[in-house]
Amino acid sequence: MATFNLNVNGKKQAVDVDPETPVLWVLRDHLDLVGTKFGCGMAQCGACTIHIDGTATRSCILPVSSVGDQKITTIEGLSEKGDHPVQKAWLEHDVPQCGYCQAGQIMSAAALLKENPTPTDEQIETAMNGNICRCGTYVRIKAAVKTASKNLNA
Amino acid sequence: MTAIKTSIGRRSFLKTSALAGGGMMLSFSWLAGCKPPDETVALPKEWFELNGYLKIGDNGLVTIMSPNPEIGQNVKTSMPMLVAEELDVDWKNVIVEQAPLNTTIFTRQLAGGSQSISQGWKSLRMAGATAKRMLREAAAKAWQVSVDEVTTEASMLYHKASGKSASYGEMASAAAKIEVPKEVELKNNSDFKIIGTSRNNVDGQKIVTGQPLFGLDYRKEGMLIAMIAHPPAFGMKLKSVDDSQARSMPGIKDVFTIKTYPEEYALQWCDVDSFPELVVVVGNTTWQVMNARKALKLEWEQFSDHELTSSTFWGSTVKIKVPGGLENSAQHAKVMAEFSAKGGNVVRKDGNPEAVFKKAAKVVERSYSAPFLAHNTMEPMNFFANVTDEMAELVGPIQTPEFMEKSVAAILNLPLEKIDIQMTRQGGGFGRRLYGHFLVEAALISKKIKAPVKLVYTREDDMSFGVYRPAYHALYRAALDENNNLIAFHVKAGGIPESPLFANRFPAGAVDNYLAESWTASSNISVGAFRAPASNFIAGAEQSFLDEVAEAAGKDPIQFRLDLLDRALNKPVGEKNDYEAKRLAGVLELVRSKSNWGLETPNIHRGVSAYFCHDSYVAHVIDLKVESGKPRVEKVHCAVDCGIVVNPIAATNLVEGGSVDGIGHAMYSGLTFTNGTPDQTNFNKYRLIRHKEAPKAIDVHFVESDVDPTGLGEPPFPPVIGALANALYKATGKRHYQQPYLGEGITLG
Numbered sequence: 001m002a003t004f005n006l007n008v009n010g011k012k013q014a015v016d017v018d019p020e021t022p023v024l025w026v027l028r029d030h031l032d033l034v035g036t037k038f039g040c041g042m043a044q045c046g047a048c049t050i051h052i053d054g055t056a057t058r059s060c061i062l063p064v065s066s067v068g069d070q071k072i073t074t075i076e077g078l079s080e081k082g083d084h085p086v087q088k089a090w091l092e093h094d095v096p097q098c099g100y101c102q103a104g105q106i107m108s109a110a111a112l113l114k115e116n117p118t119p120t121d122e123q124i125e126t127a128m129n130g131n132i133c134r135c136g137t138y139v140r141i142k143a144a145v146k147t148a149s150k151n152l153n154a
Numbered sequence: 155m156t157a158i159k160t161s162i163g164r165r166s167f168l169k170t171s172a173l174a175g176g177g178m179m180l181s182f183s184w185l186a187g188c189k190p191p192d193e194t195v196a197l198p199k200e201w202f203e204l205n206g207y208l209k210i211g212d213n214g215l216v217t218i219m220s221p222n223p224e225i226g227q228n229v230k231t232s233m234p235m236l237v238a239e240e241l242d243v244d245w246k247n248v249i250v251e252q253a254p255l256n257t258t259i260f261t262r263q264l265a266g267g268s269q270s271i272s273q274g275w276k277s278l279r280m281a282g283a284t285a286k287r288m289l290r291e292a293a294a295k296a297w298q299v300s301v302d303e304v305t306t307e308a309s310m311l312y313h314k315a316s317g318k319s320a321s322y323g324e325m326a327s328a329a330a331k332i333e334v335p336k337e338v339e340l341k342n343n344s345d346f347k348i349i350g351t352s353r354n355n356v357d358g359q360k361i362v363t364g365q366p367l368f369g370l371d372y373r374k375e376g377m378l379i380a381m382i383a384h385p386p387a388f389g390m391k392l393k394s395v396d397d398s399q400a401r402s403m404p405g406i407k408d409v410f411t412i413k414t415y416p417e418e419y420a421l422q423w424c425d426v427d428s429f430p431e432l433v434v435v436v437g438n439t440t441w442q443v444m445n446a447r448k449a450l451k452l453e454w455e456q457f458s459d460h461e462l463t464s465s466t467f468w469g470s471t472v473k474i475k476v477p478g479g480l481e482n483s484a485q486h487a488k489v490m491a492e493f494s495a496k497g498g499n500v501v502r503k504d505g506n507p508e509a510v511f512k513k514a515a516k517v518v519e520r521s522y523s524a525p526f527l528a529h530n531t532m533e534p535m536n537f538f539a540n541v542t543d544e545m546a547e548l549v550g551p552i553q554t555p556e557f558m559e560k561s562v563a564a565i566l567n568l569p570l571e572k573i574d575i576q577m578t579r580q581g582g583g584f585g586r587r588l589y590g591h592f593l594v595e596a597a598l599i600s601k602k603i604k605a606p607v608k609l610v611y612t613r614e615d616d617m618s619f620g621v622y623r624p625a626y627h628a629l630y631r632a633a634l635d636e637n638n639n640l641i642a643f644h645v646k647a648g649g650i651p652e653s654p655l656f657a658n659r660f661p662a663g664a665v666d667n668y669l670a671e672s673w674t675a676s677s678n679i680s681v682g683a684f685r686a687p688a689s690n691f692i693a694g695a696e697q698s699f700l701d702e703v704a705e706a707a708g709k710d711p712i713q714f715r716l717d718l719l720d721r722a723l724n725k726p727v728g729e730k731n732d733y734e735a736k737r738l739a740g741v742l743e744l745v746r747s748k749s750n751w752g753l754e755t756p757n758i759h760r761g762v763s764a765y766f767c768h769d770s771y772v773a774h775v776i777d778l779k780v781e782s783g784k785p786r787v788e789k790v791h792c793a794v795d796c797g798i799v800v801n802p803i804a805a806t807n808l809v810e811g812g813s814v815d816g817i818g819h820a821m822y823s824g825l826t827f828t829n830g831t832p833d834q835t836n837f838n839k840y841r842l843i844r845h846k847e848a849p850k851a852i853d854v855h856f857v858e859s860d861v862d863p864t865g866l867g868e869p870p871f872p873p874v875i876g877a878l879a880n881a882l883y884k885a886t887g888k889r890h891y892q893q894p895y896l897g898e899g900i901t902l903g
Contacts, residue, residue, distance in 0.1 A: 001404070018404070018441065025441045029379075034371040035364015037581070038440075039532050040613040044837035047532055075364030082363035090362045094354045094803050097811050098226025099361035100368060100532040100581025121850070128845040132837065134532050134582050135226050136814030138848035140807065 004064050008033070009077025019065035024048045026064050027074060035075035035103050039132070046131030049104040049111075050074050056111035058130075075103040078110060086110045089148035097135035105131045109145045117152055119145070202326040204288055205334065206259035207237055207281035214309050214323030216243050219253035221260035221278075222270045223553050224357075225583030226811075227867040228804040229270045231356045233278055235800055236271075239348040240282030240341060242306040243322065250356040255555045255575045265553040265583055266683065268768040268865025271800055275862050276340075283338040285329070292328035293320055343798065343860055352803035357579060367579040369550035370536045370610065377538070377606045378407055380599045381443045383433040384619050385454050387830030388679045389480045392431045396451035400435060403449060405442035407605075409435050412598045414591055419564060421464040424557045426591040426621055428680035434595075436603050440610055456480065476678050480830035483525070483625075486650050489675045490523060490627035498646050498671030502657040504727050505667035507633075510642040514633035518706050522630070522695035524893035525824035526650075527623035527684055528834075530842060533581020534616040539596035540606035545572040546597055547606075551580035551587055558590035562597050585683035589621040614835040622825060623684035624649040626691040630699040633667070638707035640665055640718065647692060648673035652681060654688035659766060660738060661700070663731035664722035679827065685815065686868035689767040690875075694820060694893070697763035697876025702889060711762050711880070712746050715739075733766040740857055741773035741793040748855050749775040749791035758788060761880025765873035768865030770796040771857075774813065774877035776849075778885050785885055787817060787849035787878070792870065794854065797861035805866055810852045812870030818843025820875040824894045841894070 006013045008031060015030045022041075027033040027050075036059055039047030043058035050059045051073035078084045086109045096102045105128065112119055112127040119127065124145050133141070198211025208218045218234035234250045255263055262273050286306055293311040294301035297318050305312045309322045343349075360367055385391060397409040413431050421427060433452060437443040458478040465471055511517060537550035546566055552558055555575045563570045580587060596609035611619070626649040633642035643665040647655040657670035684690060704714035716739055721727075723735035742764045745751070751762070757779055764773035775791040790813045799805045822841035826833045834840035879890045 017439075018445075021439075021441045025439065029439045029441070032373070033364075034366045034373075037368075037532070038370060038534070038610075040837050042613075042836055042838060045532065045613075075362075078363075082359060087362040091354065091358050094352075094358065094807060096226075096355055096358060096361045097228065097807060098532065098580060098582045099355075099357060102361050103364045106362060125846045130844075132532065132842050132844060134530055134584070134815070134842060136811035136818065136843070136848070137807065138814055138843075138845050139810055139850075139852050141845070 002065070004067070006064070006067060006072060007069060008072045009074060015064070017064060019063060021064050022060050023050065023062045023064055023067060023072065024059040027059065033074050033076050037100055037103055039101065039104070045101070046108060047101050047104040049107040049131065051107060051111055054111065054114055056108045075107060078107065084110060085148040085151045086113065086144070089144040089151065092147060093140045093144040095137050095140045095144050097137055101131060101133045105133065105141055109141070109148065113145070113149055113152055118149055198323070202330040204285035204330060205281055206256070207278070208241065208285055210285070210322050210326035210329070212323050212326060214321045215247050215249060216241065216309070216322070217249045217251055220250050221253040221263050221274070223263065223265040223555065223577050223580060223583070224252070225265045225553060225580040225587065227265065227270065227808060228355060228801065229265070230579070231353055232271060232801045232804060233274055234356070235348050235353055236274060236278035237282040239346055240279040241286050242308065244308040245348055245353060247309055252577055255559060255577065257556055263556050266585065266588055268770070268868045271863045272769065272865065279340050280338060283340055284335060287335045287338050288329040288332040289322055289325050291332045292325045296320070296325070296328060349798065349800050350802070353801055354803065368533050368581050369538065369578040370533055370581070372538045372549050372578060372608065374538065374540065374606045377608055378436050378438065378603065379440050379443045380434055380436045380596070380607045380609045381447050381612070382595060382609070382615065383435070383447055383450055383452060384429040384615070387454070387480055388428060388827070389456055389478060389830040390454040391429070391457045392433065393453040393455040395433055399451070400446040400449040403442065403446040405438035406446045407436045407438070408603055409433070409446070409450070410602060412595065412602065414594055414598065416565060421462060422557055422561055423465055423467045424554050424589050425464070425561055425594070426589045426680050427462055428678065429619060432595065434599050436599065436607060444612070475676050477676050478678070481677060481679060481827055482829060483826040486625055486827070487523070489650065490625070490648070493648050493673045493675055494521060494627055494629045494646060496673070498648060498673035500669065501655060501672050502662060502668065502670040502728070504662070504665070505642070507642045507644055507667040507669040510667040511631065511633045511644070514641065515636040516634040516706060517631060518634070518703050519629070519631045520699055520702060520889075520891060521627065522698065522891050523627045524625065524691045525826060526625045526679065526681070527819060527823055528617045528620045528825050528840060529582075529584045529586035529684060530617065530840065531580070531582030531584060531586055534613055535586070535592040535611040536609055537593045537596035538606070538608045539593075539600035541566060541597050541600040545574065547574045548593055548597060549576045549578060550593065550596070551578055552590050552593055553580070553583045553585075553587040554590060558593050561590065562594055565594055566597060566601065584685045585687065586621060589682050613837070617825070617835045617840060618832045620825070620832070621680045621682035623690065624652045624681040626654045628654065628692060628695040630695065632699070632703040634703070634707055638709065640703065640707070642667035644669045645696070646671040646673070648675065650675045650679070651677040652688070654692040656688065656692060656732070658730045658732040660722065660733055661718055663726045663728055663735070664718040666727055668727065686767055686871045689765065689868070689872040690816075693763070693765040693767070693872030694875030694879060697765065697873060698879040698890070701761070701876070701880040701883070712742055712751055715742055715764060737771045737795050738764060738766050741771045741795050744793035744855055744857060745773040745775050745791055748793060748853065751775060759881050759884035761877045761882070761884060763873040763876030763880065765869070765876070767872060768868045770794065770864045770866060770869040772869045772873050774874045776874070776877040776881040778881035780885050785882060786847070788851070790849045790852040790874065792852065792854045793857065794870065795857035795859060796866045796869065797859050797863040799856050800863055802856070805856070806854045808866050809854045809870045812868070813852055813874045814843060814848050816871040816874035817849065817878050818847070820878055820893050820895060821847070822894050822896050841896075
């Protein structure tokens with residue numbers, strides 16, 4: 001066990017855990033931030049996507065000891081009022097079916113648009129390819145990313 | 155208007171509210187997943203309960219209970235819409251709350267068979283109509299006018315002649331004292347204001363902001379985490395446990411074994427007995443328990459042939475033979491070929507098919523197969539349990555709370571009323587969560603450890619302790635005469651361990667000489683319903699085959715099907731045909747026109763398919779392109795007849811999703827076994843369709859209909875597989891007979 005001082009959604013958080021503990025479980029079990037989802041535990045499905053200093057990262061294989069003072073952003077901290085352009089676009093397109101993968105999808109999309117505010121269809125597909133949706137909402141996700149891109153650049 | 159007898163009484167409701175008590179409060183804070191009402195409307199000071207389905211606040215806010223489990227089929231929005239419609243409430247003032255499990259008020263609290271909307275169509279509207287009638291009576295009493303003169307619109311009551319009006323909130327208190335009417339009138343379809351309009355997902359805001367909604371998100375003070383270790387292979391059972399190292403690891407509270415079903419327990423259809431004894435690790439955090447489980451030293455041994463007795467969904471009792479041994483996919487393929495070569499059980503026979511096959515000018519014969527599939531709900535199996543000597547509190551994702559309540563009551567030896575199952579939003583269902591062994595396991599673990607506990611499956615647990623879609627095989631034969639008329643049709647279908655045959659579906663009824671045979675081969679691998687059970691294979695096989703027969707007959711594949719349907723409509727063969735030929739033809743005609751069928755576009759390869767299941771009709775046309783040697787669906791054109799469409803935006807989403815899901819599974823997915831062990835246990839090996847492989851566009855068209863709504867969660871899945879196979883043939887010149895198609899090593903020109 002060791003103490004780690006994390007910067008989560010702009011807030012300093014100290015946790016006392018095994019250094020190998022993936023950030024996903026630190027968030028879910030220790031910080032009660034359960035918006036970041038467990039899907040596969042091996043960075044294959046993207047449900048656990050968070051931002052580390054703004055970059056989309058799979059939290060299920062990221063040991064807490066590797067984070068240091070980098071900024072962790074989770075779905076709960078993506079926007080203060082739940083009104084990030086990506087979140088708004090998701091609602092406008094009524095994207096979710098079961099909804100379980102959508103936090104990860106949104107975090108991947110938000111990171112993409114930060115890097116590339118006007119992605120092409122191919123760039124969207126490439127950036128989002130690590131996020132699986134068993135309900136099959138891919139077509140809507142792409143449309144929502146485009147809407148968010150449009151609104152970001154308006 | 156349609157007058158129907160109400161089955162809603164205040165007595166049954168009062169009983170419920172007393173019983174629910176603290177559970178209701180809990181459901182508010184944890185499970186409600188309310189649609190936030192219009193921000194300007196504050197929560198009411200007081201709620202008035204008009205019946206078990208709804209309560210009205212003094213300020214006009216209305217809480218509508220959504221009775222059924224939400225697995226992504228959007229019933230949590232569309233079912234309350236039915237109540238709101240008849241109540242004549244303004245949707246923006248509606249809060250939706252997940253109802254508790256209560257079979258005295260709600261009927262069929264189950265997610266399965268695409269039946270929620272069709273089975274709730276009358277009861278939910280009746281609940282709204284009953285409350286509206288009570289509000290009108292209260293207003294009539296207050297205004298001293300006849301109730302017939304009191305009208306309603308958007309949460310308001312009016313008396314035109316006197317100019318009097320009142321809001322629902324103002325009349326709620328008085329309405330709650332009105333006797334529940336014995337009969338109410340339901341609206342004519344033409345008067346619908348909410349049904350047929352698009353309403354966004356009531357949980358949307360919570361989903362996109364990561365609020366706790368799902369079973370895995372649930373937590374309670376003092377809660378421990380549990381994981382199970384199950385045999386590494388089907389056909390094995392526990393031999394010995396060495397937990398000395400695991401026990402001493404940080405955060406670990408206990409390690410023990412559980413037997414899920416007691417000796418004398420009578421299995422239900424939704425119980426799963428493939429791994430009857432499990433090793434349990436309980437500790438403080440998920441990561442600690444995961445690590446301790448890895449440190450278990452477990453020995454397993456093979457079990458021998460045995461027989462299980464189980465009740466079916468319909469209540470009858472069946473004996474199931476469970477063979478011993480460790481099974482392999484190569485052996486499964488051999489078994490299926492052997493069974494297919496033998497005669498099966500004749501399920502339906504029209505005319506004299508064998509004689510006609512002998513004299514046919516042309517015979518087309520093809521075999522199709524598909525592997526086991528794992529459900530892979532994105533949220534792995536999990537359940538919370540807090541079991542004491544007096545009662546059991548169970549919270550989590552389950553499609554069959556009514557049935558599992560019975561299982562867990564019998565296993566814990568507690569009366570039914572001491573079992574409190576609360577439904578969370580579910581990260582996918584697809585049939586997997588019909589089978590609630592994980593709920594029972596959680597209950598037994600909590601009972602043993604005497605603490606609240608959340609059982610968590612990893613993806614590997616989930617995929618290797620599955621209740622899989624069976625492996626299937628179908629042999630088809632078609633006989634054509636010298637004029638290329640289809641004169642005989644033969645299907646022989648079976649599976650491990652269930653058959654996918656629907657003997658009375660199309661083309662039964664359209665061919666004079668018809669033979670349908672079925673077979674099954676036993677297995678110790680647990681199987682169950684998977685989105686559109688059996689249809690999810692047989693539709694693709696049949697629709698691929700019909701495409702090939704149409705080609706052999708030199709006919710356009712849509713016209714070929716329409717000609718057969720014309721026969722089934724006007725001069726049907728036999729009396730037991732499950733489908734309506736006219737509606738099946740209707741979706742084919744609609745997709746033909748919407749897709750501009752017949753229009754040739756360079757590099758676009760098209761396939762068509764149509765199928766009937768879950769009382770609905772769906773036809774697909776797929777436009778496929780080959781890009782850098784890989785097939786990619788450019789566009790899916792889809793025509794659907796599911797009767798009245800309650801919520802178009804969600805219905806469209808469901809059809810899009812079902813189409814993507816069907817394409818994905820046919821193209822990429824499959825679970826194989828080596829010595830009883832699944833070869834794929836996570837997404838590195840088990841392929842699900844991803845963004846880059848998804849169709850670029852999907853056009854959904856609904857047949858305008860006045861028919862009561864039918865299923866939608868499942869029907870779009872099966873037919874798209876046939877359209878995909880047929881489009882792949884056009885693109886590659888090669889027919890595809892084995893799923894997943896990608897595994898066949900598609901060669902592209």
